[in-house]
Amino acid sequence: MTKRKICIVVGSRANYSSIKAVMRAVNAHPDLELQLVAGASAVLDRYGAVVDIMERDGFTVMAKLYMLVEGETPATMAKSTGLGLIEMPTIFETLKPDVVLTVGDRFETMATTLAAAYMNIPLAHTMGGEVSGNIDENIRHAITKFATIHFPACEDAQQRIIKLGERPDTVHNVGCPRMDLVADILGKTSNVSASLFGEGVGASFDLTGDFLLVSQHPVTGEYGRGEAQIEATLLACLDVGMPAVVLWPNADAGSEDVSRGIRKFRERHPNAPFHYVKNLPPEVYMPLMDMTRCLIGNSSSAIREGAFIGTPAVNIGSRQTARQRGANVIDAGYTREEIAAAIRNRLEAGKFESDPIYGDGHAGPRIADLLATAEFDLNKVITY
Incomplete structure (x- = not known):
């Protein structure tokens, strides 16, 4: 046949x-x-x-x-x-x-x-x-x-x-289908630290300790505001006082604004315990979601994989408005203070039970x- x-x-x-x-x-x-x-x-x-x-x-x-x-x-x-x-x-x-x-x-x-x-x-x-x-x-x-x-x-x-x-x-x-990957990847052992810190630039730190994960993309309907938005996010993470893994944005309109904001933050805060990376394969990103104390930004992964894994997450702004979500996600506006408060809320909440919404x-x-x-x-x- x-x-x-x-x-x-x-x-x-x-x-x-x-x-x-x-x-x-x-x-x-x-x-x-x-x-x-x-x-x-x-x-x-x-x-x-x-x-x-x-x-x-x-x-x-x-x-x-x-x-x-x-x-x-x-x-x-x-x-x-x-x-x-x-x-x-x-x-x-x-x-x-x-x-x-x-x-x-x-x-x-x-x-x-x-x-x-x-x-x-x-x-x-x-x-x-x-x-x-x-x-x-x-x-x-x-x-x-x-x-x-x-x-x-x-x-x-x-x-x-x-x-x-x-x-x-x-x-x-x-x-x-992303849940298939999560279930498969988290069932295996891998050297996430070597894969992560072998790419990108910035600080290296112990992934068995507390750290934040940042994944924030441009919002096409808010074109031109991405630089200020990512700056507020990164400053909020700095205020919380934990190391962070920061991912580069996707290719949507406004991507260069977000990228510029990350570059400027990196230059202005060279001693920040942040590691910046362009892209992570699922075999590295999923374990990071499982290990992080909080995922911050506006990626749908906080809502999809985050519910399945139980990752505490702060969803910033309007990009995921009204998308079905679990108890792991809390929403925040674009100000430094709102984001920092939401991160602290999630840190207090801790890891969540797996919720197979997706x-x-x-x-x-x-x-x-x-x-x-x-x-x-x-x-x-x-x-x-």
């Missing part, structure tokens, strides 16, 4: 951690063939060259897509989406996939979606149906309307997709099985 070809497009480090478990499951499935495409920030060294990590993990990248326009402004993000839409059809024509699987809500996801839709290729979408506080939510819901099969990560999202008018038999609450660690095989057996209706008629 001919294997069904599943083309997965990875455009960022977050994309990879969100879909790696599915890639493994597709590779292992007897009726499926994985076609892997890397694009956008995933192929650029300044964002950690995630494509190299994927290849070291044993995956074969069949095409690379260079689509990111320098500048990280709203205009360049729109242009990058356009470049992706121009180049993606050529890749799809070459690979001839039976199904395209796209992840989440980023601008490269929209380019992938539109190319597949116009080329009459069935589109599978993971992590749809969720709400948040910026343009990602609009993109996420738009992709839902193009997709032919849906793999939401939680009950709340499943019900929202159905309310958007999608047929219930195409909407499968499989859990978040799955039980078996999403990958579920998705692979559904991709192998689903019948796709490209001419779906939706009655409102």
Whole structure:
């Protein structure tokens, strides 16, 4: 029997951690063939060259897509989406996939979606149906309307997709594939310290002691404010008085503002016990989430993996507004004082019990099985 070809497009480090478990499951499935495409920030060294990590993990990248326009402004993000839409059809024509699987809500996801839709290729979408506080939510819901099969990560999202008018038999609450990675990685031992401090710059410290973890990205609807926002976060961490691991932001509009804020803080506070790193593979990031006293910023990992691991977390600002969350997360505004107070609150609370809001660690095989057996209706008629 001919294997069904599943083309997965990875455009960022977050994309990879969100879909790696599915890639493994597709590779292992007897009726499926994985076609892997890397694009956008995933192929650029300044964002950690995630494509190299994927290849070291044993995956074969069949095409690379260079689509990111320098500048990280709203205009360049729109242009990058356009470049992706121009180049993606050529890749799809070459690979001839039976199904395209796209992840989440980023601008490269929209380019992938539109190319597949116009080329009459069935589109599978993971992590749809969720709400948040910026343009990602609009993109996420738009992709839902193009997709032919849906793999939401939680009950709340499943019900929202159905309310958007999608047929219930195409909407499968499989859990978040990132939980598969968490369950797998935390079940193994690894030298996290050597992997972390062998990359990046700044202080080294004992990871068996108390430390903070900072992951803060630009908010596209608040373009131009990123530098002040990250400065307040880092000063709050300094006020708390613990060492910290600080990750570089993603490639969304405003990325350079956040990066500039980190660089300026580093220059002004050279003796701060902070270690700065561009990118961490899941095998390092997940154990850090398990070990840290508090995760600070606006990454969805605080809400998704954080609930599963029980990581105390401070969610800053509007980027994750209204996303379903567990007791591990407390919200804070953008001021130094608010953030410091929230961090101290989480430090007092301590580690939380695991809460499987976003799955039980078996999403990958579920998705692979559904991709192998689903019948796709490209001419779906939706009655409102």
